[in-house]
Amino acid sequence: MDFRLLLFLSAALFSAVRTSSTIDFQVGVILDLDSPVGRIGMSCLCTASSDFYAAHADYKTRLVLNVRDSNNSVVDAAAAALDLIKDVKVDAIVGPQKSTQANFVMDLGDRAHVPILSFSATSPSLIPRTPYFVQTAQSDANQVQAIASIVKAFQWSQVVIIYEDTEFGHGIMPYLCNALQDVNARVSYRSLFPRSATDDFISKELYKMMTMQTRVFVVHMTQCHGTKLFRKAKELGMMSEGYAWIATSGLMDLFNLADFDDVEAMQGVLGVKPLIPISKELHSFAGRWIRVFLQANQDMKLSDTSIFCLWAYDTFTALATAAERVGNSEKNSKMNEYNVNPGDLFSLGVSETGPKLLRALLATRFRGLAGEFNLVNGQLEQTPYQIVNVVGRGEREVGIWTRSGGISRKLNLNITSSYSTSKENFRTIIWPGESTTAPRGWEFPVGGEKLRIGVPQKPGFNEFLKVHRDPHTNATEVSGYYKDIFDSVMASLPYAIRYEYTPYPFFNPDGSRCGSYDDLVYQVSLQDYYDAALGDITITANRSIYADFTLPYAEGGVTCIVPIKYEDVNDVLTFLQPLTKELWLTTAAFYISTGLAVWILGSRIISSSRDPPGQHAGMIGYFPFFPGEGIQGSLLCLVLVTWAFVGSLLNSTYTASLSSRLTVQRLQPTITDVKQLIKNGHYVGCQEGSFLISFLIKLGFNKSKIKTYKSAEDCNEALMLGSENGGISAYYDVLPHIRMILSQYCGKYMIVGPTYRTDGFAFAFPKGSPAVADISRAIIQLTENGTILEIEQRLSSNSACLGPEGTSSPTSVTLRSFLVLFVITGCVTLTCLLLSLLIHRCKNRASLQITSDFKTKAMSRIHALYQDLKILSQNCKLERK
Incomplete structure (x- = not known):
């Protein structure tokens, strides 16, 4: 029994239920009647017709199906549509089946104002070209977020997309790429399969993908091409552990038609497809329809209803409901009522009922077998998606995706729930190779080849990484700090990676330069000879354009060193250098002023105060060194004690500073500022092949003043010569190399100027390499x-000295160090002088003697103080006698 007999039986049933008063709506049906989707869709349309009018016998309208076979051809589909519109004068068309056919037929429907309803054309590019095309199926754009959620849940950073070179294949690509980008997943490769792809073409494409690092593949194909792809992938070993495959609904919607070999080839595949809600109506329909369909199509194996069947069933229900709303009165309404301009009519004629039927259809909403039927902007509203895992002889649900809640184990339509993409929300997944461990999503190229690690080979600056090629065996020996770190990092990864070191020569045998660090990074990006690179490779903005870098494993920064000159300790004026000029002058001034103050105070109480001026000058110099001897008087003692304290500190500070200068060599750089180098036109040097040439030019150096060197020995010779003798005045390099040079030439050079911030040393990998994240975490x-740190300490233990960078040199003591003390002693001395002057004036004026006229308490206190001082002075004279 074929589909034509089924149509005959449906027509007989339709004739039995119609009456003379019913109004017929002519509906065209364009399907590929030899394809599985066409046969399933046609069967469900007929079943829907009998079920609907059996349940709605009182309806005054009937849909009359006019079936045309498109023969899997765009031209035949267009011819069928032209015939239905022109000759049959249909009010609507169901179909065509494929997106490429619908892309052409919708234009005819738009010109003739005939609604085109497709339950199987799912390409997002078909909407919204015309309002007369209605997708009663889920658009492929609705599933991309579900696919992206799976990728995000397992933290896959790269994805390969495999799709057909058809309207169906191309339509989803912009939406899928954007969705993957939103979850920080990069599309590393797009594999486009023509409709006539041969086994040889499929094998070549799969071999190409095997050489890539990405192991996550999203397959967007029809059932025919998709199963052929998976059979070949299994044959080539790509359905084994470590691979992840995600199939879109285009393949999974017809998975129940796959034979045993196809199912075996797809073991471990994850798939997404619209979720069909379970209901009594669905269960009743499925049992009846499968029996009828299998009787009519004995060559097909069908274990369950297809989503295309349910969409076809709901499409007929929606169209019949809309036709009933339009009614017989609307059937004969005038065209001008719907703003149709006869001058713009298509030559085939414009349907009078089409616009009315379209409006009624867009307003129709009900719960169908496939779920809620609601058209939004000419498309079926997005529904939840089911995530299935191909295991054993069928598929098993492992999760459900909803637009509001993300991934969950059970359907959750709570709008307020938080969006989740955790992999913990999945049920147990059996991956390819019967593994229960989720693939990490990438591998290094297969085929037994080791990862090629480029290492710079150069005659000098190889203290951190030394590359030596044995001329007899041609074997490469690599040693050093960077190599030890790389080995430790790779060994700490949770998986094994086979790799080998491949030298990258910086110089030819004749000594001419043939490479640089920039060239090495660029070669890594090409992946022709190197898959990664290690060494003293600084991360720069220019290099990051071509490659991805791991986190730095060594510090960055650029600074310079200059030769050291030492202070002459045998200089005749060395004794003056412990104190600055300002401190010497201030000390002398206070010494003299203190002596004068002592003379003034002492002249009032010492018997020799009437001696000649020469003796007075001797007394001025005598008092500061012998405080208190022969001195009487409290004020004089206070001045001398204060000065003695300051003098003692000055004396001890001077002694310590002078001793340091006579026993420790003082280091002085020959150049102290980069501006001085640029202004005086000095030559500076840097390592050959590094980024420092462009760096120095940006600092302001003329390119002609920059010299490059191959080794630390060459730098040492150039620095010793100096700019005047054909050498350089300063050498610039990154901090690790600068410290190594300082340790090798201990005491000859020192760091001057600022340290310019740069990123440190890192491992370089090709752009987009998924290994960068794992190695950075390691x-x-x-x-x-x-x-x-332990590896670094082993390297630093070999250094003989820390260099002059860690040596401190004595400095001169400045006035600021004793400023407060000088202020204190000055204030004390001045106060004592003023007080002495006041006492002296009071002693020689009779008007200030005690009288009964003192009426204020303040004057009494001053008088009492005066008397006390007078008595104290007399006691001092008696003691002296």
């Missing part, structure tokens, strides 16, 4: 547990 782990 570097963090080794840094935190002290492994990298």
